[in-house]
Amino acid sequence: IAPLLDQNQYGIAIAIAARDEAAAHFVALQTGAFGEIESAQTGLIAALDTYRDLSTKRTRDEEAMRQTQSRFQAGAIDRLELLDAELLVLQAERHLRDAEAEVYAAFAQVETAVERPVWPESRLIPPSGANAELERSTR
Numbered sequence: 001i002a003p004l005l006d007q008n009q010y011g012i013a014i015a016i017a018a019r020d021e022a023a024a025h026f027v028a029l030q031t032g033a034f035g036e037i038e039s040a041q042t043g044l045i046a047a048l049d050t051y052r053d054l055s056t057k058r059t060r061d062e063e064a065m066r067q068t069q070s071r072f073q074a075g076a077i078d079r080l081e082l083l084d085a086e087l088l089v090l091q092a093e094r095h096l097r098d099a100e101a102e103v104y105a106a107f108a109q110v111e112t113a114v115e116r117p118v119w120p121e122s123r124l125i126p127p128s129g130a131n132a133e134l135e136r137s138t139r
Contacts, residue, residue: 033113040113044106051099058092065089 068085071077 037113040109047103047106054096061089061092
């Protein structure tokens with residue numbers, strides 16, 4: 001009677017090994033996806049921080065330029081100092097636009113990381129035409 005009970009052990013062992021391999025593959029893919037999402041999120045936070053810092057710098061440069069314009073109008077400084085202040089504001093604006101582009105790029109990386117499938121399409125799912133046939137046959 002013992003050999004009869006032991007007939008399926010080989011098939012069961014193969015199925016268990018396949019299940020364990022699939023589980024390990026899934027965990028590896030899931031870990032990779034979570035890592036990609038976390039990396040993209042970290043990049044977005046850094047880009048936003050940079051943008052915020054550059055925005056603050058631009059605001060300070062604009063205030064300094066207003067003060068410089070007032071001093072120029074009062075005759076306390078020459079045109080060169082006024083142009084230097086204006087140049088600083090233009091440079092700050094350019095850096096801010098570059099940082100804004102980086103924010104958009106980082107946001108796109110987050111979207112890509114989140115939308116990418118965690119695992120490849122399963123071979124167990126029948127093609128779309130086969131789904132209808134399968135549903136009709138099971139009714």
